[in-house]
Amino acid sequence: MDVMRYPTVAQIRTAEQDTGLLDDGVLMGRAARGLAVAILAALRADGGTYGRRVGLVIGSGDNGGDALYAGAILARRGVDVSALLVQPERAHRGGLAALRGAGGRTVDRFGVLDILVDGVVGIGGSGPLHADAAAVFAGAARNSPGLTVVAVDLPSGVDADTGVVNDPAVRADLTVTFGVPRRAHVLAAPQCGRVIVVDIGLGPGADRDAVLQSLSDLEVGAAWPVPGPADDKYRQGVVGIVAGSAAYPGAALLCTGAAVRATSGMTRYAGPAATAVVNRHPEVVIADEPAAAGKVQAWVIGPGIGTDDAALRRLRTVLAADVPVLVDADGITLLARHRELLAARTAPTLLTPHAGEFARLTGRPLGVDRVAAVLGCAADTGATVLLKGRATLIAAPEAGSPVLVNEAGSSWAATAGSGDALSGIIGALLATGLAPAVAAAMGARVHSGAAHIAAGTPGVPIGASALVAAISEAIRVLRSSAG
Ligand SMILES: NC(=O)C1=CN([C@@H]2O[C@H](COP(=O)(O)OP(=O)(O)OC[C@H]3O[C@@H](n4cnc5c(N)ncnc54)[C@H](O)[C@@H]3O)[C@@H](O)[C@H]2O)[C@@H](O)CC1
Numbered sequence: 001m002d003v004m005r006y007p008t009v010a011q012i013r014t015a016e017q018d019t020g021l022l023d024d025g026v027l028m029g030r031a032a033r034g035l036a037v038a039i040l041a042a043l044r045a046d047g048g049t050y051g052r053r054v055g056l057v058i059g060s061g062d063n064g065g066d067a068l069y070a071g072a073i074l075a076r077r078g079v080d081v082s083a084l085l086v087q088p089e090r091a092h093r094g095g096l097a098a099l100r101g102a103g104g105r106t107v108d109r110f111g112v113l114d115i116l117v118d119g120v121v122g123i124g125g126s127g128p129l130h131a132d133a134a135a136v137f138a139g140a141a142r143n144s145p146g147l148t149v150v151a152v153d154l155p156s157g158v159d160a161d162t163g164v165v166n167d168p169a170v171r172a173d174l175t176v177t178f179g180v181p182r183r184a185h186v187l188a189a190p191q192c193g194r195v196i197v198v199d200i201g202l203g204p205g206a207d208r209d210a211v212l213q214s215l216s217d218l219e220v221g222a223a224w225p226v227p228g229p230a231d232d233k234y235r236q237g238v239v240g241i242v243a244g245s246a247a248y249p250g251a252a253l254l255c256t257g258a259a260v261r262a263t264s265g266m267t268r269y270a271g272p273a274a275t276a277v278v279n280r281h282p283e284v285v286i287a288d289e290p291a292a293a294g295k296v297q298a299w300v301i302g303p304g305i306g307t308d309d310a311a312l313r314r315l316r317t318v319l320a321a322d323v324p325v326l327v328d329a330d331g332i333t334l335l336a337r338h339r340e341l342l343a344a345r346t347a348p349t350l351l352t353p354h355a356g357e358f359a360r361l362t363g364r365p366l367g368v369d370r371v372a373a374v375l376g377c378a379a380d381t382g383a384t385v386l387l388k389g390r391a392t393l394i395a396a397p398e399a400g401s402p403v404l405v406n407e408a409g410s411s412w413a414a415t416a417g418s419g420d421a422l423s424g425i426i427g428a429l430l431a432t433g434l435a436p437a438v439a440a441a442m443g444a445r446v447h448s449g450a451a452h453i454a455a456g457t458p459g460v461p462i463g464a465s466a467l468v469a470a471i472s473e474a475i476r477v478l479r480s481s482a483g
């Protein structure tokens with residue numbers, strides 16, 4: 001599988017126009033067939049299709065049109081289809097006629113249902129789901145325990161481009177979309193459930209201008225650095241870690257432990273937790289200060305270092321080195337106060353803030369458009385920026401660069417010390433010579449994979465140590481996906 005691309009609504013509209021098939025309803029017909037096939041498959045997987053009860057919640061645009069035409073196909077297959085029109089006078093006329101012609105009916109309230117289809121709004125929507133529509137979904141959920149919700153295109157109330165989940169918004173078990181995925185499908189993945197992309201013939205170039213992209217597991221697995229026949233411990237890249245303190249060695253242990261597991265090169269540690277680090281990880285080469293650490297190909301600095309003078313001194317030393325540097329956590333707080341340190345950099349810098357650190361760094365709240373925010377921050381700082389979250393976003397400073405997204409697939413990594421582990425993984429990758437944005441995206445993928453493996457199925461809460469311990473298995477899974 002290749003890179004996944006997530007175009008904006010404007011780009012999707014252009015691709016749809018370019019087909020020349022919009023006005024005669026060909027695209028809507030294809031969309032409706034794909035939607036019907038997905039609903040039939042969901043019914044079949046759960047006992048069969050004949051006589052099953054499917055409700056459609058229909059808004060005022062073409063999203064409702066898709067749902068109504070799909071409903072007509074379902075009704076012809078013997079499915080019991082009822083439609084509730086949120087604005088009866090504005091419902092898609094052709095779709096409504098088709099549904100009625102196939103034996104479907106309109107209702108004022110739903111009886112017990114197996115599947116509820118959200119055809120309120122798609123890419124033409126904005127803001128929260130209107131209250132009357134929200135009441136329909138809440139009522140149906142009460143009436144029909146175990147109800148499956150299928151969103152047409154995207155869950156209504158979720159912004160297609162920013163992924164902002166307004167209140168109220170539909171939460172779907174399955175989302176069926178058309179031609180290309182929307183940004184919301186990755187930025188608001190938990191709200192969308194499983195996403196099926198139906199081919200409606202937009203052509204292979206429909207997503208070519210998409211800025212938001214994600215690497216496939218296969219690409220990450222194939223690119224993971226492994227030692228070649230001529231490699232020794234130095235040639236694979238040496239990462240230096242400045243993290244934690246004597247009083248709080250945890251960040252140092254997690255960060256170095258993660259780096260040790262991420263690649264076969266050497267890991268150095270420089271700082272006040274050196275003894276604790278080598279006791280836990282005997283393969284790590286230690287020093288008290290970065291200046292005394294010996295040669296490295298990349299530095300990681302920041303997790304748990306505090307913001308005192310000693311921390312600032314170490315940050316200055318590390319940023320003066322002509323090698324890639326990852327700055328995280330307290331290092332970012334210090335950088336926000338000393339922006340001049342960034343301006344003097346001669347090699348790439350990678351910043352890995354969470355939302356709070358991001359606000360500190362930029363001097364303003366993150367805002368609703370995380371993609372625009374991370375691009376702006378990268379351009380302003382001249383650094384590659386990784387913005388943490390369920391959907392982690394990575395932007396390089398060069399104009400025209402993509403924004404890489406890693407959707408974690410679960411939230412088990414939201415635990416104390418998890419960020420320290422992420423820094424260590426990415427630092428080890430930086431030392432191998434990978435471009436910062438690629439190292440960051442690959443590191444984020446292994447990090448979320450490790451959390452998933454550590455939590456298991458069904459998941460259980462994990463600490464960051466369990467995540468670190470699962471890094472090797474996460475890399476193995478990715479490498480095996482690459483064959
Ligand atoms: N354009 C195309 O080529 C295709 C479009 N398709 C479908 O068409 C959809 C887009 O259709 P439209 O452009 O008509 O737009 P939508 O159907 O997504 O929504 C627009 C309508 O919803 C109303 N609305 C906006 N925000 C609302 C809110 N928060 N609550 C309730 N109502 C709200 C607007 O007043 C407008 O009437 C896609 O999402 C997709 O489902 C598919 O048929 C595939 C082809």
Ligand SMILES: [K+]
Binds near residue numbers: 119155156
């Ligand atoms: K919808």
